[in-house]
Structures are given as structure tokens and as C-alpha cells.
Amino acid sequence: MLQFDRVTLDSGSEVLRQRVRDFIADNQHHMPQPNSDFVTGHDSEFSAKLGEQGWIGMTWPSEFGGGEQSNFERLVVTEELLAAGAPVSAHWIADRQSGPLLLRFGTPEQRERYLPGIASGQSYFSIGMSEPDTGSDLASVRTTAVAEGDAYRINGTKIWTTDAHRNHYIICLVRTEAPSENRHAGFSQIIVDLKNDGAKVRPISNMAGGEDFNEVVFEDVLVPKDRIVGEPGNGWQQVTSELAYERSGPERFLSAFRVFVEMVRICGDKPSPHQAAAIGRLASHFTTLRRMSISVAGMLEQGKDVGVEAALVKELGNNFEKVLPEVARLVVPDLSQLDPVKHKLFRDTFEETLLLSPSFTLRGGTREILRGVIARGLGLR
Helix, strand or coil: CEEEECCCCHHHHHHHHHHHHHHHCCCCCHCCCCCCCCCCCCCHHHEEEEEHHCCCCCCCHHHHCCCCCCHHHHHHHHHHHHHCCCHHHHHHHHHHHHHHHHHHHCCCHHHHHHHHHCCCCCEEEECCCCCCCCCCHHHCCEEEEEEEEEEEEEEEECCCCCCCCCCEEEEEEEEEECCCCCCCEEEEEEEEECCCCCCCEEECCCCCCCCCEEEEEEEEEEEEHHHCCCCCHHHHHHHHHHHHHEEEEEHHHHCHHHHHEEEHHHHHHCCHHHHHHHHHHHHHHHHHHHHHHHHHHHHHHHCCCHHHHHHHHHHHHHHHHHHHHHHHHHCCCCCHHHHCCCHHHHHHHHHHHHHHHHHCCCCCCCCHHHHHHHHHCCCCC
């Protein structure tokens, strides 16, 4: 059954919102070219400053460097950072996914070893799920981890691994048992040190000229057995629960937000009728998606299973993110007529978002996979 609880942010969250805005105003030098897509800015100094503020690992226990705050407070910080175009890529995955995964399934030793560094904004993680030639069929991954004494020998390749060339660790989905009739059995997750274990990282250039994605190759990479996350063979259940954190946040509809902000500035106080209609249409989409994301945060706060609702937020949000620059193209049809200085930020973010937008519906699960999750949740398949 699909359900979005009615949730309202409390007054404390709004006080926090102003604190974040003040912090952003004091750190504008970290945002020479702001863009709301969370993968476009990798700034380790800025991440460390966020850690000092207690804005990484916000919901985690204090014993691991966390702030023991609510999912609502975390959502407020996320909204403000993305809306401002802050450079959050460095710590993003570790804060959003890797840390919660270790909190839920990791050993006490793993939590003590990895979580404080994440919370301080100084330890960064990548996700090792996708592989070449497997498309969106995560259950068909072929990277193996074979037990040898006190270690696992890993062989295989991961692809589309964001910031692996910069990050410290990667949590990989690997096959630790031979394939069987149950396609989801025999998988495990294991932590690999990207700097010291011998994995080969090869950046992949994208159309926008960046190298955020990478191919990571494992050739007889030995990793200690104590790096297995959770129980061996429980990898599939862990991965599917982890994806709920990835799919429901504001980043799933705010990646193109800076384009919208700059478009509104170009239209000015007296937009034409068709400009006003476009602005209203986009603003209504933002409002609806935001309410859905807040609802998911509330349900996470209550410990509810939000896999289906999170998938819907991502599916609708990513579709909207791809439409937004196309609407902006119609609202501002001739970029050559813009003032090159006054409207530089619109042009830069518009062009970058247009080039990056094909990836929006890929990361975190493709449209087809998400629709399958939603259909199963509604009992339609």
C-alpha cells in the first residue's frame, strides 16, 4: 500500500534553517559557481566545516560523532545546502548511505572505525553496485569475493562509481557464494580501501567535461574478512534497504533548482504570461515533491518501511529534473541575448544541467527498475 503521512516541520527546524543560511552566507568563497546538483562540487575543506557544525551524521548516535537529531532537521540542512548550490559531493554518499548502512548492519568495530571520520567530514565513501554489461539488473553482478584464510580475494569491475578517484573507501556488492536458483542469494557487502588495497580506479569523462564517474577494477584484491558488512550472504537485503535512503531526499528533485532560481531572476518582477505560467508550473512541482520528501523523512523518523514511497519520489523527481531545463529553454529561448556578466550563472548552470540531466534517471535506480518497485508495492505485479 502506498502512503504519504501528513507531516509538518516544527519551529525548531526553521530556526536551524536560518543558521544554515547564515553559514552559507559566511562561506560564499566556497561557491564560485554554485549548482544544486549534489555531484558537481567536491570540496573537502567545506565538508570539514559542515562536520564542525554537526551537519554530517546528524541523526546518528553521539558515540559515533553523530548529532542525535531528527530526520526533519537533516532534511532542512540538505534543502538549504542544495538550494544554495553548496559543494557537498565529498561527504554526500558517506553521510546519506554508507553511514546509515554501517549503523544498521556493521559490527561495533566497523562503526567505531569509520563513522567518526564520516561525521567529521573527513572520510568519504563510494558505492560499488553497478557493473559493466549488466544494465539495471543488480542481481546479475559478477564481482566475486572468495574466502582465503582471514581474507577475501576480490575480482571484478564496478562502474559509474561517483568520486571513487577522490574517496577513501568503497562498499561493494560482491558474490560470496555460487549462483543458485534464488537470484538474490549469495551476495555480501564488503568495504574496500580505495587508497591502499590495490583497486584500480579509472575516471570516466562525461559530456559536461567532468570526471565524477569512475570504473573500479579489482584484480586479486585481498581484503580482511572483518570488512564484510553484516552477515555474509545478506547483501541483497542490505542493498535494497540502503537504496531507500538514496531515493527519497531533496537531491532527487533539487538537482536543477539553481536553473529555476536564475530563470526567475531573468524573468524579473513583470514576467510575460507564458513566463508566469512556466514559473507557476515548476513551483507547484517543487512544492508537491518537497511535501512528499518531508513525508518520507517523517516516516523514516518513525522507523517505517518507505521503499515504495522513496522510489516514487525519485521517479517523479528525476522526471521533473529532466523537464526543468527544457522548460527554461522555452522561457529563455535565446541565450545569445543574455547579458554575459549579469546572467552568467544562469547560462553556466543551464548548460551544465542540460548535459548532466541524462544521468539523473540512472543514479539510484533507472526508471524501469523504480516503476517495477512501485508496481510491486501497489500489488500490480
